[in-house]
Amino acid sequence: MSKIMISPSRYVQGAGAIADIGKHVASLGAKALVLGGKRGIGAIENELSASFKEHDVEFVIEYFGGECSRPEIDRVVTVIKQNNVNVIVGVGGGKALDAAKAVAYSAKIPLAVVPTIAATDAPCSALSVIYTPDGIFESYLVLPKNPDLVLVDTAIIAKAPARLFVSGMGDALATWFEADACAKSFAANLPGGLSTSAALCLAKLCYDILIEYGFRAKLALEQGVATEAVEKVVEANTLLSGLGFESSGLAAAHAVHNGFTVLEETHHAYHGEKVSFGTLVQLILENRTTAELEEVLGFCKSVGLPITLKEIGVIEVTPDKIRQVAEATCAPGETIHNEPFSVSPDAVYAAIMAADALGRTYLNQN
Structure with a gap:
């Protein structure tokens, strides 16, 4: 058996890193779907909007339903198709990011991940943990590639509980x-x-x-x-x-x-x-x-x-x-x-x- 190591294409970390998100995402696509919970998106929305505007990236916001379940993944893929999106930006914690990864895989578009908490190791991985809509573990979805970008603003992380x-x-x-x-x-x-x-x-x-x-x-x-x-x-x-x-x-x-x-x-x-x-x-x-x-x-x-x-x-x-x-x-x-x-x-x-x-x-x- 061969030895294999995988990783995200780019990892960016530092206080204030969110100000550069437009520059990084622009290399992945021109229209983004931003997926996350209201709290996660609220923590970065102003900076994200300004950076996307500066780098000519259009975006639409879609709020995460709460569980990384198959119905939720299918729902967001439908939203992507309806809006002609060509890159997804996952924002928030582990389940929201896992859902974004699964959606990117299903929709066959690039993925940027922006954790607003440092609560799991989900942001960098080529794996989504799938739960039932009731929150019971169902399966691991092993993905063919890691996120194209992981951007971690530690000033935002520091404000989380x-x-x-x-x-x-x-x-x-x-x-x-x-x-x-x-x-x-x-x-x-x-x-x-x-x-x-x-x-x-x-x-x-x-x-x-x-x-x-x-x-x-x-x-x-x-x-x-x-x-x-x-x-x-x-x-x-x-x-x-x-x-x-x-x-x-x-x-x-x-x-x-x-x-x-x-x-x-x-x-x-x-x-x-x-x-x-x-x-x-x-x-x-x-x-x-x-x-x-x-x-x-x-x-x-x-x-x-x-x-x-x-x-x-x-x-x-x-x-x-x-x-x-x-x-x-x-x-x-x-x-x-x-x-x-x-x-x-x-x-x-x-x-x-x-x-x-x-x-x-x-x-x-x-």
Whole structure:
């Protein structure tokens, strides 16, 4: 099997970067559909409008319906055809960006991505996570190419709620451990090859940046400012995690997240928050060292990431609920089967319960 690494065509990051969006998008198309939620589009609409006008890019705005579902994707593709659009600009958070990626693929037009929060590694990837209209995980849509442009204005990111930024750290936290598991099992990455050394190094760099700068970056975000620590963690959450996960692979942590979507009480928890707990479950499954567990537990506590079932919404823990999660986590085709050993629902059930007990004990002792 060949080694394959993929990435966006262009990545732009910095405070005030949105002022140049017209220049970058003009090279992709002359008429854009801007897709995003009202809050996301509202955060950039004035700057986007001025920059598009300066660079002769026409645009229409279409508000995202809330779930990256097949009906929503089909709806937006119809809007594109009705307006003769030749480039799409996805704005906002993970689900809106995933929808924009899927729409661009279906409509066969270029794609620019403008995250207004650093809550997931969705912006850079050639992957859309498809949910049902009710928000239950349905499937992964692996796309033939990454976005043509990813533009991240860190001044805008700094104005978003800190919880979203921390959620992005939770998503990024899994990157190295999942990449390491896939490398050990020679599992295929998302483009269908083996990981390159470069991708593994980026995944490890992602983890190292979180541990070194995550806490101080969170404190800065709570003040609404973009320090150099914020710049580093935004890059980890967005670029390094995105490149690391898709070019090295996913394993147990994200599968556990998908498993928890069967419990409605966890739907209020953000993607990265559930992935954070999923990372702890993966470390238990892999019987990682005490030092590794304590470093992850300490990091999560310092920035406010969940390490217990209660923190992701499971207040009443019953064997039936957790077995439902374990069964969904181990569904055929799930990424947990990229672990370098056979995984069963019984093993996942045990790891979830053990991870919760470990997290509760850690919180009580610290």
